[in-house]
Amino acid sequence: MIGKLTGILAERNPPQVVVDCNGVGYEVDVPMSTFYNLPNVGTKVSLLTHFVVREDAQILYGFGTAEERAAFRQLIKITGVGPRTALGLLSGMSVGELSQAITTQELGRLVKIPGIGKKTAERLLLELKGKLGADIGLPAHAASDAQADILQALVALGYSDKEAALALKALPKDVAVSEGIKLALKSLAK
Numbered sequence: 001m002i003g004k005l006t007g008i009l010a011e012r013n014p015p016q017v018v019v020d021c022n023g024v025g026y027e028v029d030v031p032m033s034t035f036y037n038l039p040n041v042g043t044k045v046s047l048l049t050h051f052v053v054r055e056d057a058q059i060l061y062g063f064g065t066a067e068e069r070a071a072f073r074q075l076i077k078i079t080g081v082g083p084r085t086a087l088g089l090l091s092g093m094s095v096g097e098l099s100q101a102i103t104t105q106e107l108g109r110l111v112k113i114p115g116i117g118k119k120t121a122e123r124l125l126l127e128l129k130g131k132l133g134a135d136i137g138l139p140a141h142a143a144s145d146a147q148a149d150i151l152q153a154l155v156a157l158g159y160s161d162k163e164a165a166l167a168l169k170a171l172p173k174d175v176a177v178s179e180g181i182k183l184a185l186k187s188l189a190k
Helices: 032-036 066-076 083-092 095-103 107-111 118-128 145-156 161-169 177-189
Strands: 004-013 016-021 024-029 044-053 058-063
Touching: 004 024, 016 044, 024 058, 032 083, 044 066, 058 066, 058 083, 066 083, 066 095, 066 118, 083 095, 095 107, 095 118, 107 118, 145 161, 145 177, 161 177
Parallel strands: none
Antiparallel strands: 004 016, 004 044, 016 024, 044 058
16 A cells, blocks of 8 residues: 655654655554664655554554565565564564575574564475575575585584685685585685
8 A cells, every 4th residue: 555655754663764755654563674774763665565454453564675575575475474573584684685595595694683482483494495686695606516515504503604605715716615604604704
């Protein structure tokens, strides 16, 4: 019903903002990724929205990008994942990181998000496999299974996604998993 709001940003109270559209203030719940990218109060803003009507409330959810809104809509289709949980997921990780976690089936990364237990994370991995931008989050050179395994192993060892991706770039494309992990650890230790 309401697909986009454009107006003046009147208030910022995480995770909610108020957008003044010609004298009407719309309360919009946004993920923290969108919240941090919003301009200062009093500045013009445009948000893509998803309107949820429940028996006891009518709630607008706002997003800075079409990808975030599409991911939100995919998430709320899953049994046990409501709008609040979906918003929490998108606040805890970017769409690219979520897509990568689903593509590489990383249960541990999803469980770290507040409100996501093991069963919900397993359901997310199962139901979103192949639906949420399959390889959006993976670096272009992590297309092979071996490189995806190396990337997953480095993240499991505690390295950030950026560190693991940088180490992966330095590896030969046809390297085996065990050898690739050894080489990546050596490059990260420098």
